[in-house]
Amino acid sequence: MEDIGDALAAEADVxxxxxxxxxxxxRYAVEDAAGDVESRRxxxxxxxxxHAKSFLVDHEDTEPGGQSVNAARQAHALxxxxxxxxxxxxxxxxxxxFATRSMGRPADVAVLEFDDDAVMFTxxxxxxxxxxxxxxDAAAGDADPFDADALVWTNWASVREGTxxxxxxAGGAARAGAGGGSxxxxxxxxxxxxxxxxGNSKRDxxxxxxAANGTDESGGWLVVDPGDxxxxxxxxxxxxxxxLAGIDGRDVALSVNDDELAFLAAAVADDASANxxxxxxxxENTAGTDDDSPTNGDRASASDDVSAQLAxxxxxxxxxxxxFHGARAAVARDGTGTxxxxxxxxxxxxxTGGGDRFSAGxxxxxxxxxxxxxxxxxxxxxxxxxxxxxxxxxxDRLAAWLATRAGDS
Numbered sequence: 001m002e003d004i005g006d007a008l009a010a011e012a013d014v015x016x017x018x019x020x021x022x023x024x025x026x027r028y029a030v031e032d033a034a035g036d037v038e039s040r041r042x043x044x045x046x047x048x049x050x051h052a053k054s055f056l057v058d059h060e061d062t063e064p065g066g067q068s069v070n071a072a073r074q075a076h077a078l079x080x081x082x083x084x085x086x087x088x089x090x091x092x093x094x095x096x097x098f099a100t101r102s103m104g105r106p107a108d109v110a111v112l113e114f115d116d117d118a119v120m121f122t123x124x125x126x127x128x129x130x131x132x133x134x135x136x137d138a139a140a141g142d143a144d145p146f147d148a149d150a151l152v153w154t155n156w157a158s159v160r161e162g163t164x165x166x167x168x169x170a171g172g173a174a175r176a177g178a179g180g181g182s183x184x185x186x187x188x189x190x191x192x193x194x195x196x197x198x199g200n201s202k203r204d205x206x207x208x209x210x211a212a213n214g215t216d217e218s219g220g221w222l223v224v225d226p227g228d229x230x231x232x233x234x235x236x237x238x239x240x241x242x243x244l245a246g247i248d249g250r251d252v253a254l255s256v257n258d259d260e261l262a263f264l265a266a267a268v269a270d271d272a273s274a275n276x277x278x279x280x281x282x283x284e285n286t287a288g289t290d291d292d293s294p295t296n297g298d299r300a301s302a303s304d305d306v307s308a309q310l311a312x313x314x315x316x317x318x319x320x321x322x323x324f325h326g327a328r329a330a331v332a333r334d335g336t337g338t339x340x341x342x343x344x345x346x347x348x349x350x351x352t353g354g355g356d357r358f359s360a361g362x363x364x365x366x367x368x369x370x371x372x373x374x375x376x377x378x379x380x381x382x383x384x385x386x387x388x389x390x391x392x393x394x395x396d397r398l399a400a401w402l403a404t405r406a407g408d409s
Contacts (some may be wrong), residue, residue, distance in 0.1 A: 002341070002377040004370075005403065008395040012368035015083075016075040016360070017148040018068040020136065021128050021155040022086035022093065022106035025065030028057040030112050040117045057112070064093050065109055067154035067227060070356035070392075071363075072098060074382050075152070077394040078364045085136055085145055087128050101139040103131065107158075111352060118351040124158065131159050133168045149367035150221040151250070152359055156240060157227035163240045170246035221366045222250040225359040229256075230263045237267035238316070245318035253321035253366065254313065255359040261324050265309035268316045306331050307338040321366075323376070325358045325383065330376040341376035344405045346388035357392065358383035 030037040032052040037043045046052045064073075072084040076098045086093075088102035104127030112119045127135075136145055146169075156162040224244065229237070241264070244252055256264065306324050310333035314322035324331045330341045361382035365375035381402055385393045393401065 002371075002374050003406075004374050004377050004381075005399045007365075007368075007370055007374055008378070008399045011079060012364070014080045014150065014364055014367045015148040016072075016080040016150045016152060016363055016367065017083045017085065017145055018072040018075065018152040018154070018360070019085040019145070020087070020103065020131050020153070021068050021158060022064070022066040022088045022090075022102075023069070023109045023122070023125075024090050024092050024106050025063050025109045025111055026059060027061045027063070027111045027113055028059055030114070031056050031058070038115045040114050040119055043112070043114070043119070057110075060113070062092060064096060065353075066106060067225060067356045067359075068152065069093070069096075070353045071152045071154060071225070071360035072096070073392050074357040074360035074386075075150075075364055077392045078361065078382075079395060080150075080364050080367075083145070083148065085139055087125055087131075103127065103135045103139045113351070120352065128155075128158055129160050131165070132161055133165050133172075146219075148220065150223060150363040152223050152225065152363045154225045154356065154359070155227040156224070157229050157231055163236065163243050166240065166243035167246065170243060170248070219249045220251070221253060221363060222247065223253045223255055223359050223363040223366070225255045225356065226260065229260045234263075234267040234270060237264055238271045241268065241313065241317035245316070251320040251366070252317070253323060253362065254317065254319055255323045255325060255355070255362060257355055258324065258326055261306070261309050261313070265312045268312050271316075307333060310338070321372075323362060323379075325355055325379065330358070330380050332372060332376055334372065339372050339376065341373055341380060343380045344384050344402075346384050348387050349390045350387050354383035354387040357386045 030043060032046065032055050034052070037046065037055065043055075066086060068084060068086050069088075072082050072086075073096070076082040082098040084096065084098060084100045085103060086100065087104045087106045088100055089105050093100065093102075093106075105125045107125040107128060108123040110121045112121070139145075153166075156166070159165065226240070244254070310322040310324060310331065313319070314333050320334060322333045327343060328345075329343055332339045332341075358379045361379035362375055365378045370378070378398075381398050382393070385391070385398060385401055
């Protein structure tokens with residue numbers, strides 16, 4: 001874990017746009033005649049054995065939710081000029097302290113909270129399910145929703161035509177490589193002929209974009225946090241990653257958790273096998289190991305697995321950066337190899353929303369041109385602070401908290 005105190009103290013002139021979902025999250029504790037149901041396993045066991053057929057729920061809170069909303073709250077807390085284009089047609093979103101534009105009805109989510117985890121029951125929003133870029137344009141009006149240093153695009157998994165939206169974005173990337181809110185395209189503010197990359201971004205040996213060797217004329221970062229991809233058919237993964245590969249106006253990062261990474265990598269491998277492809281990756285250095293397993297050998301093996309999965313997905317989608325976020329570490333794969341950043345150990349109070357804040361912290365740091373290991377440290381801190389405090393923290397609180405946790409990773 002890097003010391004990012006000085007970086008947090010500096011005020012970065014960064015703009016972030018988040019899109020496209022939104023949900024009204026109602027949180028409940030659960031009990032039955034025998035008392036509180038303290039774990040998800042206990043709830044499942046009571047249902048399976050017929051011990052209880054009726055449960056009482058205690059409504060604890062209602063709050064703004066959704067991946068893009070969570071990300072926007074984190075970006076704003078870090079000091080970014082934040083704009084949220086979401087599905088926000090509900091009064092719970094009225095108090096958000098940054099610019100918002102609604103594209104329709106949010107989802108309704110019941111979050112059952114236990115001591116060890118949470119379970120979510122979601123009533124989908126038809127507006128989110130059928131969302132497309134035309135809805136974004138209609139909500140934006142005369143504004144350019146893509147005029148930001150970083151875009152955080154979330155919840156592809158819940159949008160039926162999410163891949164078509166990514167393709168449409170790629171096709172219109174020339175208008176998106178627009179110098180962001182901070183003039184990232186140089187003093188003259190002009191774009192290259194291809195709308196931002198100037199046609200000169202390079203591909204590394206594994207097929208991904210090599211951001212280190214590309215032009216500085218990128219239109220900024222696009223961080224894609226696709227949500228729970230496991231609810232989609234595997235056949236949908238290839239077209240989605242191919243659509244990401246078609247984006248040339250921005251640097252592109254993909255941010256996923258363990259289940260999402262495994263699902264995407266398996267789908268890519270299946271697709272390659274069906275087409276007679278070779279899914280081997282080059283032997284690049286790995287900075288550190290994963291520590292989910294008890295022995296050093298197991299840790300190295302786990303880290304190698306994550307690195308290989310990231311490389312597989314990164315190559316297929318021609319990403320600048322593929323990032324895995326977990327409770328113990330974040331691992332990133334770019335054109336130079338694999339970087340691992342250990343996380344701080346925390347006692348969880350929240351089991352949802354941490355990954356969204358990770359992606360927002362990553363987007364903020366990348367847009368502010370932090371080093372990759374520092375960016376991963378910030379992203380980890382944003383997620384872990386939220387998970388352990390049930391609050392979204394800004395630079396001062398994060399710096400103070402990290403100072404007390406030095407050596408805990």
